[in-house]
Amino acid sequence: MAGQSDPHPSLFSADEVEFVAEDEMIEIVPNMRMEPLNLLCGDYGPFFPQMVTKVPIWLAIALKKRGKCTIRPPPWMSIESLTQILESERESQESFQVLPFHYVEISRLLFDHARDDIPDVYMVRSLIEDIRDVRFHKVETSLESFEDARSSAVRIKNLSAMEVNIVRPFVGRALQAFYKHGSPDLIPNPERMSNSNANRWQQAPDQGQRVCYELMHGVILKSALYEKDKGFDNDTRHCSTQARSCYIRMLARKIVPVFFGSLF
Amino acid sequence: MANYFDIDDILAEEELVSVVFQKAVNGVGIDPSSETDSVEPGSKVELPFWLAHELHLRQIATVKLPPSFNQKTRLELGADAACVDLRSRCPYFYEFGCKIAPLVGDRDMGSFLLSAFKNRYQEVLAKAHTAAFAAASKFLNLLTKEETNLYEAAQSSMAAFKKWRIGGPRFQRAAVLGRKRKPTA
Numbered sequence: 001m002a003g004q005s006d007p008h009p010s011l012f013s014a015d016e017v018e019f020v021a022e023d024e025m026i027e028i029v030p031n032m033r034m035e036p037l038n039l040l041c042g043d044y045g046p047f048f049p050q051m052v053t054k055v056p057i058w059l060a061i062a063l064k065k066r067g068k069c070t071i072r073p074p075p076w077m078s079i080e081s082l083t084q085i086l087e088s089e090r091e092s093q094e095s096f097q098v099l100p101f102h103y104v105e106i107s108r109l110l111f112d113h114a115r116d117d118i119p120d121v122y123m124v125r126s127l128i129e130d131i132r133d134v135r136f137h138k139v140e141t142s143l144e145s146f147e148d149a150r151s152s153a154v155r156i157k158n159l160s161a162m163e164v165n166i167v168r169p170f171v172g173r174a175l176q177a178f179y180k181h182g183s184p185d186l187i188p189n190p191e192r193m194s195n196s197n198a199n200r201w202q203q204a205p206d207q208g209q210r211v212c213y214e215l216m217h218g219v220i221l222k223s224a225l226y227e228k229d230k231g232f233d234n235d236t237r238h239c240s241t242q243a244r245s246c247y248i249r250m251l252a253r254k255i256v257p258v259f260f261g262s263l264f
Numbered sequence: 265m266a267n268y269f270d271i272d273d274i275l276a277e278e279e280l281v282s283v284v285f286q287k288a289v290n291g292v293g294i295d296p297s298s299e300t301d302s303v304e305p306g307s308k309v310e311l312p313f314w315l316a317h318e319l320h321l322r323q324i325a326t327v328k329l330p331p332s333f334n335q336k337t338r339l340e341l342g343a344d345a346a347c348v349d350l351r352s353r354c355p356y357f358y359e360f361g362c363k364i365a366p367l368v369g370d371r372d373m374g375s376f377l378l379s380a381f382k383n384r385y386q387e388v389l390a391k392a393h394t395a396a397f398a399a400a401s402k403f404l405n406l407l408t409k410e411e412t413n414l415y416e417a418a419q420s421s422m423a424a425f426k427k428w429r430i431g432g433p434r435f436q437r438a439a440v441l442g443r444k445r446k447p448t449a
Contacts, residue, residue: 013424013428014424014425014427014428014429015428018428108429108431112431136393140389140390140393140394143389144386144389144390162425165421165425166393166421166422166425167393167418167421168421169417169418169420169421170389170392170393170414170417170418170421173413173414173417174385174389174414177358177381177385177410177414178378178381178382178385180358180362181358181362181374181377181378181381182374182378183374
């Protein structure tokens with residue numbers, strides 16, 4: 001099982017997933033007047049007191065820390081909608097409810113930095129914990145069963161980033177093993193060897209195995225939250241662009257605090 | 265040669281297999297039972313896999329199916345895969361199975377390994393993300409090296425997530441900061 005002794009099985013650490021989640025947009029109510037911010041990752045503002053505006057979470061937190069705004073919790077983070085989600089999560093054992101891709105990270109960021117802006121923060125927090133536990137248990141049970149006996153593929157929809165990140169090291173390796181033992185050319189077959197080596201991937205013998213291969217290289221389980229039914233290529237592309245732009249944003253982020261320092 | 269430096273791959277090839285020599289070999293001390301430094305044709309010797317593999321390629325020796333893949337083991341795995349102690353039979357069961365299959369010409373090996381792994385995978389999955397460490401040690405003794413890797417990957421990612429959830433200092437202080445300068449004479 002090649003790659004099994006890889007010391008970094010997980011592509012992203014939890015902190016990095018949180019970092020990516022900080023790019024999600026959120027509504028804030030500023031209490032100061034400020035010119036628009038023209039940053040590498042986009043233009044935000046202008047900011048006027050009491051006028052709701054949308055900014056990325058990292059910017060919202062930076063402003064909140066300085067007491068320049070209040071954060072409006074997203075609509076799904078209310079007791080009513082969370083209770084409803086928890087109920088329907090408990091009801092169906094197979095399907096997952098639609099939640100924001102980064103709900104685990106966003107909720108933690110808001111609990112850490114903007115407790116006073118969330119109504120009923122304790123209730124909301126315990127509801128989200130419950131939802132996460134229920135969902136993770138479902139992830140485990142659904143990983144147990146394969147769609148059919150021949151292919152080693154599992155389809156789970158509406159998984160969130162953190163849930164995928166937790167199971168990724170395990171699932172990636174398990175699928176690698178399934179792929180390895182499931183491939184028909186474990187024993188070299190003379191007439192197949194001659195023509196199959198060159199174009200082995202193109203004429204992938206079994207759909208399930210091809211999916212499996214794509215899964216382990218495509219980093220992520222098919223999490224069809226944003227790009228429903230567009231197939232694997234979109235998901236994998238989405239992932240790799242995210243990883244790449246991560247570094248650009250890091251650079252952008254470095255510039256911002258300096259910027260603020262001169263402003264305030 | 266992608267995994268030439270892979271320590272697991274090297275260790276897997278250390279596994280002993282019994283071979284039957286087809287040709288006489290002179291000047292080697294491979295066979296401990298022979299009095300001279302030569303091997304007679306037809307003698308059975310236990311050799312590590314990497315050597316047996318080379319001899320097999322040169323058609324000097326034929327390889328016999330190791331006992332960890334015999335019919336008895338297959339029946340046991342078929343009965344209740346999760347409870348079979350594969351570690352004591354062969355710590356690199358799957359890896360070694362893949363390597364030995366072409367040498368013994370076993371066409372069922374792939375599907376046998378797959379079904380064994382599939383059944384044991386569910387057991388690992390059920391325990392990997394939850395079980396407390398103390399309860400796991402007995403279960404861990406049954407797993408092969410590959411399965412242990414799988415188990416540990418799941419455990420460490422879960423532990424990393426829990427650590428993140430509990431939180432802690434978001435900013436780490438660089439080691440060079442706050443250190444007092446040595447007074448220079």
